[in-house]
Amino acid sequence: MCYLKKHYLSHTGEKPYTCETCGTCFSQSGSLKLHMITHTGEKPYPCEICGKNFTLSRSLKIHMRLHTGEKPYPCETCGKSFTLSHGLKNHMRIHTGEKPYACEICGKSFNYSAYLKVHMTSHTGEKPYSCETCGKSFTLSYGLKTHMRIHTGEKPYACEICGKSFIYSSYLKVHMTCHTGEKPYSCTLCEKRFCYPTALKKHLRIHTGEKPPYSCGICGKPFKSRCYLKKHYLSHTSEKPYTCETCGKCFNRSGSLKRHMVTHAGEKQYRCDICGKNFTLSRSLKVHMRLHTGEKPYSCETCGKSFTLSHGLKVHMRSHTAEKPYPCEECGKSFVNRSHLKNHMMFHTGEKPYSCTTFSYFTR
Numbered sequence: 001m002c003y004l005k006k007h008y009l010s011h012t013g014e015k016p017y018t019c020e021t022c023g024t025c026f027s028q029s030g031s032l033k034l035h036m037i038t039h040t041g042e043k044p045y046p047c048e049i050c051g052k053n054f055t056l057s058r059s060l061k062i063h064m065r066l067h068t069g070e071k072p073y074p075c076e077t078c079g080k081s082f083t084l085s086h087g088l089k090n091h092m093r094i095h096t097g098e099k100p101y102a103c104e105i106c107g108k109s110f111n112y113s114a115y116l117k118v119h120m121t122s123h124t125g126e127k128p129y130s131c132e133t134c135g136k137s138f139t140l141s142y143g144l145k146t147h148m149r150i151h152t153g154e155k156p157y158a159c160e161i162c163g164k165s166f167i168y169s170s171y172l173k174v175h176m177t178c179h180t181g182e183k184p185y186s187c188t189l190c191e192k193r194f195c196y197p198t199a200l201k202k203h204l205r206i207h208t209g210e211k212p213p214y215s216c217g218i219c220g221k222p223f224k225s226r227c228y229l230k231k232h233y234l235s236h237t238s239e240k241p242y243t244c245e246t247c248g249k250c251f252n253r254s255g256s257l258k259r260h261m262v263t264h265a266g267e268k269q270y271r272c273d274i275c276g277k278n279f280t281l282s283r284s285l286k287v288h289m290r291l292h293t294g295e296k297p298y299s300c301e302t303c304g305k306s307f308t309l310s311h312g313l314k315v316h317m318r319s320h321t322a323e324k325p326y327p328c329e330e331c332g333k334s335f336v337n338r339s340h341l342k343n344h345m346m347f348h349t350g351e352k353p354y355s356c357t358t359f360s361y362f363t364r
Helices: 002-012 029-040 057-068 085-096 113-124 141-152 169-180 197-208 226-237 254-265 282-293 310-321 338-349
Strands: none
Touching: none
């Protein structure tokens, strides 16, 4: 009868036991007793492995699962196990499709209350987590945490095969396909496979005719993100905001300056085992090795011609698209690449930089 009486309180909502310190009410005296410990600060249950103390014995019991690896709550549908019953409860929504947390503004529903909380920032524009170094703000604390690696240089995800490190685990996952040769992303229309999801997305535009969402207002070149477009604009403005403090040379990208700085160090730690040539950057050695192996990993999807460098394919594609992104400011004539424009400019300047050592006259 005693247990039944307590159970009835769960239906009536009655909470007859009140904390005299903070006024919180409880339906059971035991719950009030446990609550009172939060005011005293008493933590009588220590973990014998790591020394951490807990207010409740059940909290210690749950904590011990971190050390033992015990996950007593398995999903009967897929077999995945969880440390807490609440974790299993949330997981089951993946199978049932239940989304109990709805946005009152747009009606979109979510599996977890945390997801709804994040979604709400899309309506409010709130970004409460700010970088103290550059001022950039983020919706999530995790976003700020990963962003800080740009400033600290931390790359916690290392490839066990070549040692190359990455800021994000997702970057490492994509990088591993270079070693395994795996191409997990396939086109459903022509069955062609790709290493990267971005490559598949770009390929699909061939079938759909869709153009990338961002395009250059000067030359019309399309870009998949606003960030890439912003960097591209520097090629038209000739703006080079990144300056080398050693020699004064300027660059339009911070990454280019970083690579340039290695040339001052004079260190060439990457050596070709075939011809003995040394390189400053590991990727320079990787590209160099293609001379020995004959590898040409960049193929034109239109005509099948292959190239050693991605830049070679990029320039080649202009022969199919007729794109000429380098216009002459004097006469308006456009060119496929920058070197052709540079040669053309000599017609306007009269410059003849190539001297014949046999005869005294100049020739181009």
